Amino acid sequence: MHPVRKQRLILVIAGVIASSIAVGLIVYAMRENINLFYPPSKIAAGDVPHNRTIRGGGCVKPGSVVRAKDSLDINFILTDGSAEVPVKFSGILPDLFAEGEAAVVNGKIDDKGIFNAEQVLAKHDETYTPPEVASMNESSDSSGDHKNDQAVCKGMNYGS
Amino acid sequence: MVPNLMIPELGHFALVLALCLSFALFVLPMLGAHYGNQLLMHTGRSLSAGFFIFICIAFFCLTYAFAHDDFSVKYVASNSNSLLPYHYKICAVWGGHEGSLLLWILMLSGWTFAVSIFSKSLPLDMQARVLSVLGFVAVGFLLFMLMTSNPFDRILPIPPEDGGDLNPLLQDPGFVIHPPVLYMGYVGFSVVFAFAIAALLTGRLDSAWARWSRPWAIMAWGFLSVGIALGSWWAYYELGWGGWWFWDPVENASFMPWIVGTALIHSLAVTEKRSLFKSWTILLAILTFSLSLLGTFLVRSGVLTSVHAFANDPERGIFVLAFLAVIVGGSLILFAFRAPVVKSEIGFNWFSRETLLMGNNILLCITMIMVLVGTLYPLISDALHWGKVSVGPPYFNIFFIPLMGFLCLLMALGPLTNWKRTNPQQILSLLWKPWLISLVFALIFPWLYRDDYKISAAIAVFIASWITTALVADFIYRLRNSDSFASGLKKLSLSYYAMIIAHLGIAVTLIGVSLTSIYTIERDLRMEEHQAVNLLDYEFTLRSLQKVKGPNYLADEAFISVTYKGKALDDMHPQKRRYYARGSTMTEVALDKSLFRDIYVAMGEPVSEKAWAMRVHIKPFVRWIWLGALMMALGALLAVADKRYRKKVQVSAPENSTGVIGAGLVSHE
Numbered sequence: 001m002h003p004v005r006k007q008r009l010i011l012v013i014a015g016v017i018a019s020s021i022a023v024g025l026i027v028y029a030m031r032e033n034i035n036l037f038y039p040p041s042k043i044a045a046g047d048v049p050h051n052r053t054i055r056g057g058g059c060v061k062p063g064s065v066v067r068a069k070d071s072l073d074i075n076f077i078l079t080d081g082s083a084e085v086p087v088k089f090s091g092i093l094p095d096l097f098a099e100g101e102a103a104v105v106n107g108k109i110d111d112k113g114i115f116n117a118e119q120v121l122a123k124h125d126e127t128y129t130p131p132e133v134a135s136m137n138e139s140s141d142s143s144g145d146h147k148n149d150q151a152v153c154k155g156m157n158y159g160s
Numbered sequence: 161m162v163p164n165l166m167i168p169e170l171g172h173f174a175l176v177l178a179l180c181l182s183f184a185l186f187v188l189p190m191l192g193a194h195y196g197n198q199l200l201m202h203t204g205r206s207l208s209a210g211f212f213i214f215i216c217i218a219f220f221c222l223t224y225a226f227a228h229d230d231f232s233v234k235y236v237a238s239n240s241n242s243l244l245p246y247h248y249k250i251c252a253v254w255g256g257h258e259g260s261l262l263l264w265i266l267m268l269s270g271w272t273f274a275v276s277i278f279s280k281s282l283p284l285d286m287q288a289r290v291l292s293v294l295g296f297v298a299v300g301f302l303l304f305m306l307m308t309s310n311p312f313d314r315i316l317p318i319p320p321e322d323g324g325d326l327n328p329l330l331q332d333p334g335f336v337i338h339p340p341v342l343y344m345g346y347v348g349f350s351v352v353f354a355f356a357i358a359a360l361l362t363g364r365l366d367s368a369w370a371r372w373s374r375p376w377a378i379m380a381w382g383f384l385s386v387g388i389a390l391g392s393w394w395a396y397y398e399l400g401w402g403g404w405w406f407w408d409p410v411e412n413a414s415f416m417p418w419i420v421g422t423a424l425i426h427s428l429a430v431t432e433k434r435s436l437f438k439s440w441t442i443l444l445a446i447l448t449f450s451l452s453l454l455g456t457f458l459v460r461s462g463v464l465t466s467v468h469a470f471a472n473d474p475e476r477g478i479f480v481l482a483f484l485a486v487i488v489g490g491s492l493i494l495f496a497f498r499a500p501v502v503k504s505e506i507g508f509n510w511f512s513r514e515t516l517l518m519g520n521n522i523l524l525c526i527t528m529i530m531v532l533v534g535t536l537y538p539l540i541s542d543a544l545h546w547g548k549v550s551v552g553p554p555y556f557n558i559f560f561i562p563l564m565g566f567l568c569l570l571m572a573l574g575p576l577t578n579w580k581r582t583n584p585q586q587i588l589s590l591l592w593k594p595w596l597i598s599l600v601f602a603l604i605f606p607w608l609y610r611d612d613y614k615i616s617a618a619i620a621v622f623i624a625s626w627i628t629t630a631l632v633a634d635f636i637y638r639l640r641n642s643d644s645f646a647s648g649l650k651k652l653s654l655s656y657y658a659m660i661i662a663h664l665g666i667a668v669t670l671i672g673v674s675l676t677s678i679y680t681i682e683r684d685l686r687m688e689e690h691q692a693v694n695l696l697d698y699e700f701t702l703r704s705l706q707k708v709k710g711p712n713y714l715a716d717e718a719f720i721s722v723t724y725k726g727k728a729l730d731d732m733h734p735q736k737r738r739y740y741a742r743g744s745t746m747t748e749v750a751l752d753k754s755l756f757r758d759i760y761v762a763m764g765e766p767v768s769e770k771a772w773a774m775r776v777h778i779k780p781f782v783r784w785i786w787l788g789a790l791m792m793a794l795g796a797l798l799a800v801a802d803k804r805y806r807k808k809v810q811v812s813a814p815e816n817s818t819g820v821i822g823a824g825l826v827s828h829e
Contacts, residue, residue, distance in 0.1 A: 015522075022526045025559050026533055033555035034537075037548035055550050072684050072764075072773050091684040092764030092773050095400065095745045106552070 035106060043109065044083035050109050053118070056085060057104040059153035065099055078103065078115070089117040097122040102153045163228035171221025172312040178214035178269070179302040181207055185272075185295030189288035193361075201284050204291035205276045211298060212273035219266050222311055223253050232319035235259060235311045241325035241741045243712035251336045252326040257476075258311035260339060264456070265301050267340070267347040272298065275351055275376075282372060286358055293354035300483045308476045325712070325741030334394030342387025342414060346452045348380025349417060352424065353449035356442045357491060360498040365442065370432035375800045377428055377445070381421045382796025388414050389789030400747030400762045402682060402777040404785060405673075407556040412535040413455030416528050420448045423524040426517050434579055436514060439499040440521070446495060450488045451528075457484055458535070509581035516574045523567045530559050568623045568670060572630035575659060576637070590637055594629030601625050610679060620674030627667040631660055655802040662795025669788025675781040682778075684764065687720075688771040695776055698759065699723045703731075705772070713737040715748070718763055718772060722752065729759070734774075736763045758782050 035055040038048050043056055056078060064077035074093065078085045087105055097103055097120060107117035185207040192200025222235075226249045231237040239256045240249055254263040272294040279287045305311070329335075355373035359365040391414065396404040405411065424444040431441045457480040508514040534551045541549050572594075576587055602622030606614050638656075642648030685693050687702040694700075703719040715737040722729040732750035739746065752759040757780045764773035 018522055018526065022529065026530060029530075029555045029558040030533075030537070030551070033552050033558070034549045035552055037550065053552075055548075067765075067767065069768070070686075072686060072767070092762075092775050095747055106550075 040078050040080045040085045041083040043085045043115065048109055050111065053106060053108055055104060055106050056115055060099050060101055060103050062099040085115050087115040087117050089120055093120055094122040100153055163225065163230035165232065167221050167224050168230065168233050168312045168314065171218045174214045174217040174221065175302065175306060178211055178218065179299065179306060181211045181214060182295045182298035182302055185211055186292055186299050190292040193285040193288040201288035204288045208272045208276040208291055212269040215266050215269040219262055222259060222262060223250060226250060226253050231323050232314050232316060234313045234315050236323060237315060237320050238324045239326055240323040241712065242322050243740065244326055245711050248326055248331050254339050255326045255330050258309045261305050261309055262311050263339060264343055264347060265298065265305065267343045268298055268301065268350060271347055271351050286362065289358035289361055290354045293357045294350060297350050304479050304483065308479055325739065328739045328744055328746040329398060332394065332398050334390060334398060338387065338390040338394050341383055341390055345380050345384025345387045346417065346455065348376065348383055349421060349449045349452050351376040352380065352445045356445035357494065360442060360494050363498060365438050367432050367435055370428050371805065374428045374432055375805045377425050378796045378799050381425055382793040384418050384421060385789045385792045388418060389786045393786050397749045397751060400749055402760050402775065404782065407553045409535045410459050412531050413458045416531055417448050417451040417455060419524050419528040420444060420451055423521045424448050426520050430514055430517050434514060442495060446491045453484045453487060457481055511584055512581050513574060513577040513579050516570055516577055519570050520567065523563055527560060527563050531556065565623055568627060568666065571663060571666065572627045575631065576634045590633050591630060594626065594633045597629050598622050598625040614678050617675060617678050620670060624667040624671045627663060631663055635660065653802060655799045658795045658799035661798065662792045665788040665791030665795060668784050668791060672781050672784025672788060676779050676785065679780045680777060683776050685774050685776050686767055686771055687774045696778055697725045698778065700776060708735065710737065712741065713739045716763065720761060722759060732761050734761045734763045753783065755783055756780060
């Protein structure tokens with residue numbers, strides 16, 4: 001074979017091998033490390049995998065945040081207006097975490113249906129709502145007006 | 161101060177004029193280059209100067225509106241406040257979407273102007289085409305700004321009495337410099353992109369072309385390195401989490417151009433020295449700029465959950481996406497038609513510097529693709545209704561760490577190998593000592609450093625010292641024939657020193673990143689007044705809590721004394737601020753910095769009257785992360801200063817070089 005062609009062939013083969021390894025790695029890493037987002041209604045209905053890291057989100061129910069007296073444990077309730085999910089977290093909450101505001105949590109659901117959050121994310125300025133939370137109502141209420149994203153949590157009817 | 165209400169209108173007007181000028185800049189020189197009209201080609205220089213001046217005027221007008229609290233301008237009203245300290249008013253100019261876009265364009269006009277000044281040695285038609293491409297990019301962005309996000313929009317007839325204030329997260333010195341530097345890097349790649357397009361149009365792609373575009377690429381890359389480092393540094397102390405990299409989509413958006421930019425500057429080296437990898441270099445230049453644009457789209461369209469996402473309307477996203485499609489699609493089509501013209505024909509041996517640099521490029525591109533997939537997958541999945549997902553740091557770490565580790569192992573070999581072919585025997589005789597020294601040092605280090613032996617730390621230290629010792633070996637080898645040490649030092653070129661410093665920077669960052677990740681101790685502690693809490697050999701005591709008043713906020717401040725093995729260290733004063741205008745809270749971290757470890761204390765929230773939840777971290781070697789980035793930038797600076805880029809080309813050179821290429825083209829056909 002012509003040396004230039006041979007060099008090219010080796011190059012192509014190397015490229016194919018490298019990209020297959022890359023694809024394999026991506027698929028493997030993806031399968032292990034993707035966190036699906038679930039709105040509170042799905043979580044409350046038990047429609048989610050247990051003991052696997054998922055992402056949840058909703059509005060923090062006013063009056064539901066309870067801090068333990070002697071540790072950093074904290075409990076609160078996330079809601080989308082129709083269903084509620086109890087969340088347990090240990091540590092320090094982000095600055096803009098507040099009752100009646102949007103929050104996103106990463107963690108696992110335990111057997112009692114409590115969301116054990118490893119991470120709590122709040123919005124970082126008051127005109128901003130995480131897209132997951134903003135679109136939360138799209139599925140349940142298709143006539144909704146999405147222009148006013150930041151009003152999702154403010155205008156929500158939290159019931160009694 | 162009563163603001164002059166005409167100034168914002170003047171700024172708006174300047175923007176419109178700049179749009180007209182940039183349109184002329186796009187059309188006239190290109191026509192001139194096509195028809196060989198000298199006069200039209202010469203317009204490029206003056207049009208770039210005009211474009212730059214009018215953007216400066218617009219930028220100044222917006223700054224004026226901020227400085228004088230002109231709340232009739234909508235953008236000022238939503239991003240500033242009369243109580244905001246003066247210096248933050250000035251940098252609030254780029255605190256929101258519209259202003260940061262204006263900053264983007266200011267950078268673009270600056271780079272364009274710089275090209276028009278420093279490219280006198282370029283053949284005239286090449287220069288005209290480069291400026292024209294930059295003009296096209298400017299038209300796109302100015303249209304975007306004027307149509308969807310004009311910073312000079314007014315709230316008339318009744319302006320608000322006071323503004324909504326700058327996001328407290330952004331009221332920080334890090335924010336003053338992070339966006340400008342980052343944008344310098346982002347936008348700087350537009351120059352290399354313009355060079356690439358010009359090369360495709362003319363079919364002239366040789367060592368001279370690489371020598372012209374290389375300093376621009378290196379400069380942009382240096383700025384981007386510092387910009388990313390500044391962002392990471394800012395996140396570290398401002399977000400109150402103690403993290404310095406989150407694999408956040410927006411970070412990835414700036415990191416992808418950096419990765420491909422790194423590949424580009426290495427590929428350009430091969431194109432300059434050996435006239436190889438030509439079409440590949442062009443492709444990388446297109447890719448780098450496309451990724452910069454993609455970054456702009458991701459950040460500005462509001463499709464992502466991130467610190468940088470502003471509340472936005474989708475119209476903007478669609479415009480940027482369409483512009484992205486035009487740029488990427490257009491340049492790739494051009495590439496498909498023209499690339500065969502510029503292919504390279506010279507072969508090289510398998511064990512050579514070319515091969516190693518090809519390995520560098522392949523590894524970097526794979527890394528970029530992985531990051532890209534992880535960043536875009538949530539968006540694609542959402543668009544196709546596969547469900548809303550997020551891709552977490554484990555995904556990125558799982559491939560990034562081994563790929564970069566491998567890359568760094570190869571990196572040590574690069575400088576020692578020769579172009580074309582290298583004798584493996586010779587490399588072996590040079591490198592067995594560095595290899596041995598690194599191995600011994602790496603095995604001992606974790607054992608000396610902490611009680612529990614971490615094999616991962618040993619690997620990281622090995623790779624870093626392998627890079628360092630191999631560079632030293634190469635350095636000594638190059639000095640072997642000189643009469644004295646000093647004369648040897650002088651003989652080495654500036655770009656060689658640049659390479660050494662930048663590569664050492666990688667080693668330093670590698671040490672910082674890995675040792676911080678491995679050895680950081682972080683605890684959320686409950687601290688009560690006058691009670692000591694221990695962490696490692698450190699003892700923290702909360703002495704008192706008090707209220708502090710700032711210019712536009714009220715803060716809770718803790719006074720914490722720290723001792724290390726009984727020896728007193730500096731007192732720490734973390735704060736929790738509440739800003740008046742927006743009623744938002746902000747954590748102000750207290751840091752005890754040193755080269756080998758940082759102590760990091762952030763106030764969480766009050767648990768009772770006399771107790772606070774505190775986030776305490778001991779972070780070894782964390783400064784090294786940013787120190788390394790600074791070294792890379794210094795390397796970039798030295799490389800650009802190398803005298804071969806400043807060599808004046810003789811008057812006859814343009815014709816001469818085209819002649820050579822012409823001959824080259826004939827021989828290809």
